[in-house]
Each structure stands twice: as structure tokens, then as C-alpha cells.
Amino acid sequence: DGGITQSPKYLFRKEGQNVTLSCEQNLNHDAMYWYRQDPGQGLRLIYYSQIVNDFQKGDIAEGYSVSREKKESFPLTVTSAQKNPTAFYLCASSRTDHNSPLHFGNGTRLTVT
């Protein structure tokens, strides 16, 4: 079955440590995205990639980094520069035509103490 997989589901880190969240899809989608979800706020776009070896900053990219070396993979690194890293992180993928919905992974809940 095709889908999008995020791991791990829960992640705990100490302040000052970088952490990388995994996202893999086998839907053959060109576009991939990272969103952050906080209580009382809509999903906010961190980074997106429309094609391999290319990615762009979203609305809240500061303190995050990504890579897109393979079509299937779009890992997100939360660096120590991110001031409020504790959140629910959602990865998504889609085709690039305008009516293509986003398909989401099950999310990673990151807690930094």
C-alpha cells in the first residue's frame, strides 16, 4: 500500500541538541512539505520541496533545515536555534497539479526540555 511514513511517533530531546525527523513516501509524489501544528493555531508551513535537490523556505523556517536527496525522502532537522521546538510535526506529499490534495504522515510529537 502506498503511503507516507514519519518516524518516530514520539521524540524527546534536551535543549541545545539538534534532532532529525524522518519522512518517507512511496506515492511517487514530486512535492513534499513539513508543517508544524500547535494548539489553537493552524498548520504552519516550515519547508517545502517541489523536486529532488530543491527546497524552499515556508513561513516559519528559522531554526529548521531540510534536504531532498531522494524523491522518497524529506528529513527535517530541528536545530538548537529553534526557540520553541516542542510541537507536533506533520510531513505531507502531493502531486504538483493544482487540485492534488496533500497526503499526510501520522506525525511526530517532539518534546524538548
Added chain:
Amino acid sequence: GQNIDQPTEMTATEGAIVQINCTYQTSGFNGLFWYQQHAGEAPTFLSYNVLDGLEEKGRFSSFLSRSKGYSYLLLKELQMKDSASYLCAVRSMNTGFQKLVFGTGTRLLVSP
């Protein structure tokens, strides 16, 4: 800029009908999506509207009026499993990328 408004929370009874409204302000509108999200889980796609009118999919329907910047999601024959958050998202052209902007979501509580 873009702005999307939805009610924060709604309650309804099993078997009833509920309408969840979404108003938006955006430039370069290119489609509106509704997603369902159960707590702690991934949002799942429900419907897509790009032209004015009603799209029906089983118990769920979605309506769009582009001139009014307005959409609603209609849920019929409510079931307990419909208790979830419903996210309205608007796609707009933004420097060549079709960006999807989400509202804060409407939490629907279905009671017996």
C-alpha cells in the same frame, strides 16, 4: 496576506446534520480543501472545491462561493466517529508555488 476563519468548536447530536463554515481572504485563489483530523493523528482529505457550487461525497458535502470568500462543510447523519477537528485550507498562487494555507480548525463534538 491570507486569512482563514472557522468557528473554534461546535457540538451536535448523533444522527443530526451540522454545517461548518469557513471564510477566507486571499489573493490568487486556486482551490479550497477540507480535511478531517482526529486528535494526535494525520489530517485526512475530505473534499476539494475550485468552482462555485456544491460537491457531494456520501454523508459529506462541501460548498464554495468564490465571490463571497465562503465555504461550508456539511455533515449528515452524524456518527460518534465524526467527532474530530475539521480543517479548511485554501490554495493560492504564491510566487509560482501553489501554497496551501490552513485555518485553525473546528473541533466537532458529537454526543449520543
